[in-house]
Amino acid sequence: MNELHDLADQVYTAKTDPEVADALIRQYMGFIRAETIKFIKRTPIEGQDEELSIVMLAFYEAILNYERKRGAFLAFASRGIRNRLIDYYRKEKRHAKVVSLHEPLQDDEEDTLKIDHLEDPKNEIEMTHQRAAAKEEIEEFERQLLTFGISFSEVADNCPRQKRTLQACEKVLSAAKQNPDLLNEMLHTKKLPITALVQHSGVDKKTIERHRKYLIAILLAFTNGYEIIRGHLYHLSP
Amino acid sequence: MKKDTSYLVMEVHSAYAVLLSDDGRFIKAANHGYQTGDVVTNIIPLKYPDEKKRQHRHIITFAASMAACISLLVFGVYEYQYIFRPYGTVQMQINPEIELTLSRSGRVLDLSGRNSDGKTLIDGYEYKGKDKETVTSELTALAIQKDFLSEGGQILLLADSENKDWNSQTEEELQTYLNNYLKDKSITIEIVAELPDDDAEQTLTEPQTITIPAPDTPEPAEDTPSDKPQPETPSSQPVQQPSSSNNDSNYQNDNSGNSNYGNDNSNDSGYEADTDGNSSYED
Numbered sequence: 323m324n325e326l327h328d329l330a331d332q333v334y335t336a337k338t339d340p341e342v343a344d345a346l347i348r349q350y351m352g353f354i355r356a357e358t359i360k361f362i363k364r365t366p367i368e369g370q371d372e373e374l375s376i377v378m379l380a381f382y383e384a385i386l387n388y389e390r391k392r393g394a395f396l397a398f399a400s401r402g403i404r405n406r407l408i409d410y411y412r413k414e415k416r417h418a419k420v421v422s423l424h425e426p427l428q429d430d431e432e433d434t435l436k437i438d439h440l441e442d443p444k445n446e447i448e449m450t451h452q453r454a455a456a457k458e459e460i461e462e463f464e465r466q467l468l469t470f471g472i473s474f475s476e477v478a479d480n481c482p483r484q485k486r487t488l489q490a491c492e493k494v495l496s497a498a499k500q501n502p503d504l505l506n507e508m509l510h511t512k513k514l515p516i517t518a519l520v521q522h523s524g525v526d527k528k529t530i531e532r533h534r535k536y537l538i539a540i541l542l543a544f545t546n547g548y549e550i551i552r553g554h555l556y557h558l559s560p
Numbered sequence: 561m562k563k564d565t566s567y568l569v570m571e572v573h574s575a576y577a578v579l580l581s582d583d584g585r586f587i588k589a590a591n592h593g594y595q596t597g598d599v600v601t602n603i604i605p606l607k608y609p610d611e612k613k614r615q616h617r618h619i620i621t622f623a624a625s626m627a628a629c630i631s632l633l634v635f636g637v638y639e640y641q642y643i644f645r646p647y648g649t650v651q652m653q654i655n656p657e658i659e660l661t662l663s664r665s666g667r668v669l670d671l672s673g674r675n676s677d678g679k680t681l682i683d684g685y686e687y688k689g690k691d692k693e694t695v696t697s698e699l700t701a702l703a704i705q706k707d708f709l710s711e712g713g714q715i716l717l718l719a720d721s722e723n724k725d726w727n728s729q730t731e732e733e734l735q736t737y738l739n740n741y742l743k744d745k746s747i748t749i750e751i752v753a754e755l756p757d758d759d760a761e762q763t764l765t766e767p768q769t770i771t772i773p774a775p776d777t778p779e780p781a782e783d784t785p786s787d788k789p790q791p792e793t794p795s796s797q798p799v800q801q802p803s804s805s806n807n808d809s810n811y812q813n814d815n816s817g818n819s820n821y822g823n824d825n826s827n828d829s830g831y832e833a834d835t836d837g838n839s840s841y842e843d
Contacts, residue, residue: 340573347575369593376604379590382575387609410604456597460570474571474578478586483611488585495584540584554568554599555584 333395336385340475343385347378353396354381357403373407380406459550466542470512472535480535490525491533491540497523498541505545514538569598576606643667648721650730652696654703654713656681664726666692666733681708692730693737700738704747714750 336343347354358366358377366374383406384399392398464474482488498504501522507515514534520527530537543551567579567587577591579600588606647664651657656677661670671687673679681703687695696717703709717734719727731753738751 344574372590372592372604375590375592378575379604379606383607453595453597456568456599457595460568460596464571474586475573475588478578478588479608481586483608488583492584536586539586551568551580554566554580554582556582 329395330388330390333385333388337388340473343382346385347381350381350396353399354378354403357400361407373410376406376410377403456550459548463543463548463551467539470538470542472538474539476535477539480533482533482536487529487533490529491537494519494523494525494530494537495540495544499544505541508538508541509545514541565601567600567603569594569596569600572596579603644669646670648719648723648726648730650692650696650734651716651718651720652699653716653718654681654700654709656703656708658682658699660687660692660695662692662730666730668692668695671695677708681706692734696734696738697741700741700749701745709749711748712750714752717751717753719753 332342332346336346354377355366355374358371358374362371362373368374380403381399384395384402387402388395388398467473467477482491497519498508501518504515504518504522507518514530514537516527516530516534519525519530519537542548543555566582567589568582569577570580570586571578572591572594575591576588577594579587579589581587587603590604590606592600592604594600641664643663643665644667645663646661646669648662650660650662651674652660657674658678658681659672659674660668661672663669668687668690671682671685673682681699685699685702690698700709700715709715715738717731717738719730719734721727735751735753742749742751
């Protein structure tokens with residue numbers, strides 16, 4: 323009984339703390355694997371079976387959705403996992419005729435996959451360099467963001483999900499780009515200049531306040547030093 | 561989420577990864593073995609609890625709005641019929657006779673004069689949008705003003721529709737209203753509501769049978785040959801029954817095929833058919 327209460331407490335802590343959530347997921351990897359085996363009828367391979375990553379995501383969703391009145395956490399998580407996998411298989415049915423690159427080659431005695439025989443048009447070395455550069459830039463960006471007391475997880479949770487709100491945030495970004503002083507002010511004060519942004523963008527103050535963390539992240543990306551991230555955001559208005 | 565959207569992997573956790581889409585969204589999605597700095601395309605995004613609630617809210621909102629639309633439609637049709645469709649008539653007889661077409665709610669939809677005085681009375685009178693009480697009281701006042709109605713006069717009200725309850729109720733309401741109205745005006749006018757005679761109506765609705773007694777047919781004469789054709793008697797002419805066994809009657813059939821029907825009084829009756837088959841009356 324105490325264990326159940328402990329688990330529920332852990333889940334409630336994990337709702338707001340990503341590190342506790344990660345620890346809880348690692349702790350219950352046995353349960354996650356068992357739930358995956360129920361569906362794929364074999365031991366899942368990490369990094370190869372999409373089902374395993376979906377089950378892990380469903381477990382995390384269960385952490386976020388859980389409430390004590392919904393019964394035992396593991397039974398609740400099991401239902402969520404089942405529903406997620408059913409959704410996934412329904413989507414996969416649409417692509418049933420697509421051949422998996424991870425299928426083993428026929429008439430081949432050696433244990434090789436189709437993907438191994440495909441010629442990669444990209445230069446692997448160049449790709450590794452690009453990835454390393456991007457990683458370095460992202461880490462620097464994360465460090466800078468942490469000076470504002472914000473993590474990527476929090477930014478993702480604070481990101482607008484409605485198109486209209488996203489467009490409003492784009493207007494704020496445009497206003498900030500046209501007035502670089504506002505970006506400098508933000509870097510110096512470590513605060514979002516809300517009043518000035520309201521004046522320059524015409525966006526409602528409440529919208530800016532509600533998405534403050536997201537706006538800090540996106541404005542920070544458009545300060546000096548983040549060319550790779552800025553290059554990636556090519557769909558954002560110039 | 562567009563199909564061709566690309567995502568930059570910003571942060572990796574055991575169960576999920578934080579991705580930055582090329583349109584500026586930060587998204588948590590399933591971690592298919594991603595590494596920070598990877599650019600990926602097909603992702604399985606995390607479903608936030610409020611998104612599920614929002615979906616439920618959308619379904620509830622949609623269902624509620626549909627229910628509201630249906631009830632509005634049904635109620636609207638009913639209200640339209642209640643207010644704007646003719647349901648019955650009220651005849652108002654002072655001496656001018658006026659007919660009011662009413663909706664079920666009592667709104668006056670049409671007004672017509674049934675005689676010349678009635679037409680004169682309602683000439684120029686605006687009835688649209690008014691209820692039956694207003695129109696009848698205003699018409700009464702107008703009748704008094706135009707000297708159609710004076711102290712001690714009488715107004716006859718007769719409601720007519722398929723609903724007998726509505727008829728009696730309407731008549732009663734109008735009678736009460738007009739009585740009160742005239743009492744306020746200090747004029748004594750008798751308001752009479754005439755109800756249709758139910759018994760008479762019922763009698764008329766039943767199928768009627770009328771028995772017409774058959775006329776006495778004359779017995780055939782004993783010496784009359786059966787193969788001879790019976791003379792046709794014009795219905796307009798009085799039929800004279802033979803008094804005896806055809807001694808007084810004379811039936812001739814000439815060679816030309818024309819029939820001569822006569823009796824001893826043929827000359828008296830003045831009817832004669834010539835040999836060419838032409839008939840003529842002679843005085």
